[in-house]
Amino acid sequence: MAKYKNHILVCGGTGCRASESEAIASNLNASLSENNLQDDVQVVRTGCFGFCEKGPVVKMVPDNTFYVHVAPDDAEDIVLEHVIKGRKVERLLYVDPETKEHVSDSRHMDFYKKQLRIALRNCGFINPENIDEYIARDGYSALGTIMEEMTPEAAINVVKDSGLRGRGGGGFPSGLKWELTRKSEADQKYVVCNADEGDPGAFMDRSILEGDPHSVLEAMAICGYCIGADRGLIYIRAEYPLAIKRLKIAIEQARDYGLLGNDIFGTGFNFDVEIRYGAGAFVCGEETALIHSMEGLRGEPTVKPPFPAQSGYKEKPTNVNNVETFANIPAIFLKGADWFKKIGTEKSPGTKVFALAGKVNNVGLIEVPMGTTLREVIFDIGGGIKGGKKFKAVQTGGPSGGCLTEDHLDLAIDYDGLLASGSMMGSGGMIVMDEDDCMVSVAKFYLDFTVEESCGKCTPCRVGNKRLHEMLDKITLGQGEEGDLTRLRNLANVIKDTALCGLGQTSPNPVLSTMDNFPEEYQSHVKESKCPAGQCRALMQYVINSKLCVGCTLCSRVCPVDAISGEKKLPHVIDSSVCIKCGACIEKCKFGAISIQ
């Protein structure tokens, strides 16, 4: 970055791009040119900054001014005011919700204060399409050092010593996996990067690939060196066009620099990477299914053992790690296993990236040391519950995880703690729910997902989850019967006990954890035909209180099905036979006249 005096970093993550961050960048460039500053200031499109709630985000370097909710029209002001006159554009600064003061430096924002970025170390700092920027931040030096100074065994020991565990969900010790693959004898081995991120509401891996693709490539090469593989494959969702584009650019650049290909660093070590596309099947996140998919087959999992480390892609030993796991690897080698081990908890060292979403104020991508409590994540980093509502539950681990309650808020996040409390780490989705969320419906939502994504190979998942979903559906429709809850629990336990793969075995978790943590909510649905959260449409009726209604007609205008009638300035009524219970009227009513009964 030497040539320019100043840099303007524009977030180029998918979220910010969806809010026209590309237009911001081009407007900035146009404005810079108009003012003849194009040689002094460089506009850099980076990966995700993480603070998606406030996107699009623009950061000024070197003074670290952090602008939020920037619109393309704001570009001119940024150039004229900030770049030329040196004055911060106040209206674009972040406002601290507590103190109501403007905060210009991201380091002083609660959202960033408790974060520690290892996997995301370069996201939002570098231009992911420029290998030089990665190299400038010590990129590829871990690979160089290892190849010059370490045997594969010694390097594997570093990974083992670091205590790094698989970030894709299972938490299997990565070093052990590498060692197993190294020890499997074969003429050909493979390194596979699992980038088939499929949890609904999780976008960690995508953000890493979009923001720092080289860290993954470097780690794959290190892994190849360690296990004795010269081919790497990245299995990525076809729905991630930006990540794919940046990966392709990164691979080309790394090849040009001799960091991929033959005779890397003149050591005689060959390693190259190719991309394979997923095609929309969640189960392909399971490693045996992923391998079948890469072989051009239906992505059906097979019983383990044999593990991929013994017989994987094309029946050769294959080491599969996910994106975030790989992104940690170069940092571990640069700073040492001891450094890494000191972060986090004893059994789960390091950090974890979460996609924090749902009913929190600060939706975004965060990375925290293991051991951080749920409370810190949701209330300090996440800024608490949106709209001042009451916290009800947090769901971790996606469709394989569970819903934790207020009682769990002080739980230190790590693999074992989450598992012990009935949820799991999963790949890092973290969805916050408030008092308006019905836990039976949430369980049903996840089951809906599992039913749709089940591969159909084994009975418990193919039929069992379908039946679970049907029972939950029945309960949310107020048709639950005595005995349904016992049946529900037995079936959930049997599925957990008998399903073939990880997807099936964990699919009942959302049901079991909500049954455990919110038993009374299930009871009300079944015994009283009531949904305490007021979310189950079949169990509610929208009613206008004629005493409160002033006849402003807002509700009748917003009603999509014309179910609300009434004279202007007179109380309105809802025809419940027409009402589709969409809730639009409640949101619009300024007088609190509409309620759900």
Added chain:
Amino acid sequence: MAKVKIPENKVQELRDLCKNFDNEPGELINVLHGAQGMFGYLPAEVQEIVADEMNVSVAHVYGVVTFYSFFSMLPKGKHPISICMGTACYVRGAEKVLDEFKRHLEVKVGETTPDGKYSLSCLRCVGACGLAPVVTIGERVYGRVSPEDVRGILEEY
């Protein structure tokens, strides 16, 4: 199933696509991605040519096509509408938005309107959770969509 005639030059293009992947059965999914890129969808005739070229059974190709939700045997509408059904969007009301689209377009998820203008699908997490609920129409992304926005959005097309 309506019979689709594929022009001769397209057939050749498709065969060349397979050859680019060395007709290697392991590359089937990559080939299907390419084929869907060429035709917009994967009609039976395309699958038959791919099977023939890659030396696998048509049933196998069809088994793979129907396994992955990304592959479609029906042509998409001129304006493909996708509603994000990720959890973040779900808890912020994506289902209601979806219902609204279904009601307006009178199609189910996975279908195309009879005039071929719109097709409706769901997808899992666009990754723009800060904008939840999110709807995409073609390349365009709509954030924080509420059910009452739906009519207006459709009127843009």
Added chain:
Amino acid sequence: MNLVKLTIDNKPVVVEKGTTLLEAAKSIGVNIPSLCYMKMDDMNFENKPGGCRVCVVEVEGRRNLAPACKTECMEGMEVHTHSVRVINARRTVVELILSDHPPECLTCAKSGECELQDLAQNLGIREIHYTGEQSTYKGDQSPAIIREMDKCIMCRRCETACNEVQTVGVLSAVNRGFESVVAPAFEMDLDHSVCTYCGQCVAVCPTGALTERDYTWKVIEALVDPAKTVVVQTAPAVRAALGEAFGMEAGNLVTGKMVAALRKLGFDYVFDTDFAADLTIMEEGTELLDRLNRHLNGDQDVKLPILTSCCPGWVKFFEHHFPEMKDVPSTAKSPQQMFGSIAKSYFAKKLDKKREDLVVVSVMPCLAKKYECTREEFSVNGDADVNVSISTRELAQLIRNANIDFTSLTDENFDNPLGESTGASVIFGTTGGVIEAAVRTAYEVHTGKTLEKVDFEELRGMEGSRKATVDFDGLKLNIGIAHGLGNARKLLEDVKSGKSEFHAIEIMACPGGCIGGGGQPYHHGDVDILKKRQRAIYEEDAGKPIRKSHENPFIQELYAEFLGKPLSDLSHELLHTHYFDRKKKAEVK
């Protein structure tokens, strides 16, 4: 040998490393129920997707239950096959399967033979606690096979049979999750696919999802029609298996009882397909020698090896997959069709009847025969040479319907002239038999000498693909044998690429040959049953007074009175056929 020690239900057991829990348990008399699992060693058939989850067992120290069919025994394992946890899980899993299965046991074609029904019975399932939506699929009725996929339990056995054993590639799992099912491409009917109707999918299906097309009623209608003379022919493999349908031990030859039963059923003439098999040898054997001699005389146009053509599944297979080689197989019709042709010409004439007044019924171990007799080229003015083809199972059904106590019947003999046969024709029923029969005749014709030792042990066996060299008095004849279409494909690829060294190749679509046909009583995965049937066939051959086709006196009479000589013009018209390029037929309608 690497041994591991473990306990199963507290009983110690020592097994070789690599043994599964299911096999280890079986070795000490613990039969863990299973459903999708099926393994037939000599048939190259192994289906263990680990999908049904019926065979789950509890392994101490393991988090979840283990599928016994897929879990290898490990040193020190403590396994419980019927703990409460296991029984509850197993019953729940079976209830789940039943919850997506039509409750039609009473009228299901598979009732009494259904593995799911047996399983539910053995587990004592009396109530299904989990009910909900059931899968419904369009029914599919081909001339040979009926698919009712509502009854499919996704065991994937048919897929394994069709793709791995037979390499026909008609079936694949399609869709996913609750919607997943096994189907041909685009979920079209089998009719529009490259299905050979070999029926191996039917032979392994545990439920009523795949069954044969039942023509028993057509037979009954013919039998009661006073205007019709009903002639029946029975294939050699039928007599080696029919007894099983009446509780007899596999390998019991029931030729005499079968003839008696057919007569009781009311057939006017009970004939033997074996007669036509002898005729096939006359034509095919002569064709072989003709091609061979021309080849030896340097004729470049002659195609060798000659391939047998008596198996309709195999014929359809090469028409779809190797149409460019359609002039390589023998042009001789199959015995079923030769019989029909002769019955409706030579025999009709003898009776002084019109061919339309004859109804020819065939009893076959085969489902492809149902399709074969519907092929247009096997009809004259719309009248099929063979009107109805029923399977061994359907014959058993007819016998039961007629209240015949099969096991106590007294043996009877076939009628003449089309009921006389030699040992050579009997062995058509097993792999290696056709070529052995051909060799017996071709040897004598070629060398002019009498063959002293008629048993060619080198051509016999159960290996999927075999080869042998037979010495024709100095001429070394290289013979290849394949059963199972996957094995046939390999030999065919060699022929196609010019690598084949064979002069003649025998191919049977079904593993084991006709004894393992898709229309035989269900073997439920027991390979020994096929071996016993094979033994029975060779026994019948050994016991026959005449063991060479050309010595069959009625065959000699047929040529003398009617056909003239093998490969005569009339023989060509009646006994030979031609093949079609079906490569383009398998397209979307």
